Amino acid sequence: MIEVTRLNGKKLTVNAELIERVEELPDTVITFTTGNKIIVKESRQEVKNLVILYKKEVLCREL
Template sequence: MIELHKLSTTREPFQLNVDLIERIDASPDCHVTLTTGQRIAVTESVDEVVGRIRAWRVDVMARALRLAR
């Protein structure tokens, strides 16, 4: 799960399961489209969201490798 912030006046934080992400668009705000069809506007840029996804996946793989030893 990664933490993002909804694009609203309160910048509400939420946790998102990255396996549900279908695509990320910048038009001009960043929108995350889920496999369910739901579309969420977030304050982070496309590059920030992609970076968080990469970091999360690296962390998962590193933990799996440590457990396999």
């Protein structure tokens, strides 16, 4: 799970495993495999970095 910020400033925790794509249009839109979309304050690169950190954390727990 990663924490992102909606445009209204509220924090939201989302399942990083369900992210299908992240686009900057110019706002950052996260599209999930379910078809749901959210707009967040973080940049596309920030979301990517959060997902990478999450994946690293998960992999370290499995070792």
